[in-house]
Amino acid sequence: MAMTHEIDRPSKGVTSMQRHKMAASTTIFAGALVITNADGLLTPLVPGEDVQFAGVAMENQVSGATGTTYCQVARNGRHLLPVTDLALENVGDELFGLEDDVLLLEGDLDDDSESFCPKVGVIADFETASKVWVDISSGVSAPVVSEEIEPEE
Secondary structure (H helix, E strand, O other): OOOOOOOOOOEEOOOOEEEEEEOOOOEEOOOOEEEEOOOOOEEEOOOOOOOEEEEEEOOOEEOOOOOOOEEEEEOOOEEEEEOOOOOHHHOOOEEEEEEOOEEEEHHHOOHHHHOOOOEEEEEEEEEEOOEEEEEOOOOOOOOOOOOEEOOOO
């Protein structure tokens, strides 16, 4: 289910931030996994043919009908993200996005969604069976389209 409020996600090692232009009439919550759509505009993560994983939203933003709003996104680092029923043995496995707050292992994707769910990153460390640290560096594929931002210390 799509996020309905912001989530304070712990993160480590974020060194690349960017402001992405959002799609018109879109709401993005802090902590959401986000993509760029076929038009290169930022939206919450949904599977699709021409989507590219952009990173983790670092702020709440609501864009109007004109689509002139930008959202700050972390493009790298390790983020504590929700998962279902994983174990220490899953460290190193790739995770794919099904929604802005739903991640699956490749083997958990059905044939229809496998080619449309973007890779989000690799499990870098195990926290619990329901939360793992994910290095998103290998998942981010959206091009840099606006100014880089210095991460806050």
